[in-house]
Amino acid sequence: MRVVLALAVLILGSTGGEIAITHGMKATGEPARLRPLELVQFLGQAMRNGWFWAGVPLMALSFYSLLILLSWEPISLVIPASALSYVVGTLGAKYVLGEQVSAARWAGVVLVCAGVALVAAG
Amino acid sequence: MASERRLRIKTLVMVLAMVVCANAGDLMLKRGMSQIGAVRLTPSGLAQAFQLTVASGTIWIAIFFLTGFMLSYMTVLSWADYSYVMPAGAFGYALLTLLAVVFLHESVSPRRWFGVVLICVGVLLVGQTKPRTTAVAGEAAT
Numbered sequence: 001m002r003v004v005l006a007l008a009v010l011i012l013g014s015t016g017g018e019i020a021i022t023h024g025m026k027a028t029g030e031p032a033r034l035r036p037l038e039l040v041q042f043l044g045q046a047m048r049n050g051w052f053w054a055g056v057p058l059m060a061l062s063f064y065s066l067l068i069l070l071s072w073e074p075i076s077l078v079i080p081a082s083a084l085s086y087v088v089g090t091l092g093a094k095y096v097l098g099e100q101v102s103a104a105r106w107a108g109v110v111l112v113c114a115g116v117a118l119v120a121a122g
Numbered sequence: 123m124a125s126e127r128r129l130r131i132k133t134l135v136m137v138l139a140m141v142v143c144a145n146a147g148d149l150m151l152k153r154g155m156s157q158i159g160a161v162r163l164t165p166s167g168l169a170q171a172f173q174l175t176v177a178s179g180t181i182w183i184a185i186f187f188l189t190g191f192m193l194s195y196m197t198v199l200s201w202a203d204y205s206y207v208m209p210a211g212a213f214g215y216a217l218l219t220l221l222a223v224v225f226l227h228e229s230v231s232p233r234r235w236f237g238v239v240l241i242c243v244g245v246l247l248v249g250q251t252k253p254r255t256t257a258v259a260g261e262a263a264t
Contacts, residue, residue: 021196022204026256030201034132039197046196071163086209093205100255101205104247111244112209118237119215 006069007078011085013062017055019092024051026097079120086113126252129201133253136198137207140191141214145221147187154180202253209248216241 028049031042046052069078090109093099101109155161157180161171175181198207216238222228 018208019204022199025196025200028200031197034197039193042200043193043196046200052196086212089208090205093203093208097204098256099203099205100252102251105205105209105251108244108247108249108251109205109209111240111247112212113244115237115240115242115244116212116215118240119219119234121237122231122234 003069003073006065006072007081010062010065010069010082011088013058013065014082015085015089015092017058017062018089019096020051020055020058022093022097024049024055027051076121080117083113083116083120086116129253133198133202133206134249136194136202137210137213139194140198140207140211141217143187143191143194144211144214145218147184147191148218150180150184150187154178154184203255206248206251206253210245212241213245216245 025046028042028046031038066078066082086109090101090106094101154175158171158174158178161167195207195211219230219234219238223230
């Protein structure tokens with residue numbers, strides 16, 4: 001039970017954090033050109049967005065949950081299980097960020113999720 | 123459409139930068155932490171580990187690459203879909219397996235090869251979809 005709970009915190013924390021940061025980056029808008037000086041200005045602007053700072057603690061929470069999980073369970077179980085975050089993240093992208101997830105993208109995500117689980121399991 | 127093509131190329135370059143930085147960062151982190159040795163989970167053990175990591179050049183190189191990963195991830199998310207970039211980044215797992223075979227001569231189980239194939243097919247499928255399906259600030263949706 002505690003493993004399931006920690007895994008939920010791990011997946012929801014990293015997905016929630018990345019979704020918050022994506023939202024913040026979309027609000028910042030894309031940089032006009034990818035030159036070093038403009039990129040620095042752009043990233044400075046992104047870090048003044050509140051959504052970025054909402055995402056960071058969620059990702060930190062997820063990281064601590066990963067450390068705790070790794071102290072309970074073998075890595076060959078923890079990392080494959082965390083591959084579920086590809087599916088959870090896609091659901092979040094669709095329902096929270098309003099992205100259009102086509103059938104081809106869903107199929108790709110499911111294959112990636114299964115593939116990462118197999119690679120991580122060794 | 124020229125802008126659509128430009129968007130695809132720009133996204134591909136940033137995803138590659140992400141994957142290279144993440145892999146280089148993880149490898150350096152692994153090397154640096156192996157040099158430091160197993161960390162004891164006691165207050166004094168953690169304090170000692172902290173001092174050793176801060177003093178390690180390898181760890182700082184790892185932090186440099188991992189910061190590069192985070193910044194390229196943030197940059198690409200300013201124009202591309204999260205549901206496009208996130209699965210595309212999994213290509214790094216496949217690349218890491220190939221690097222381990224070519225440079226470290228590690229043996230890889232059939233199960234792991236099967237996983238690599240699934241990741242590559244999955245990333246190709248996701249890569250065929252439109253990189254952006256939502257509007258970006260200051261621009262109309264494409």
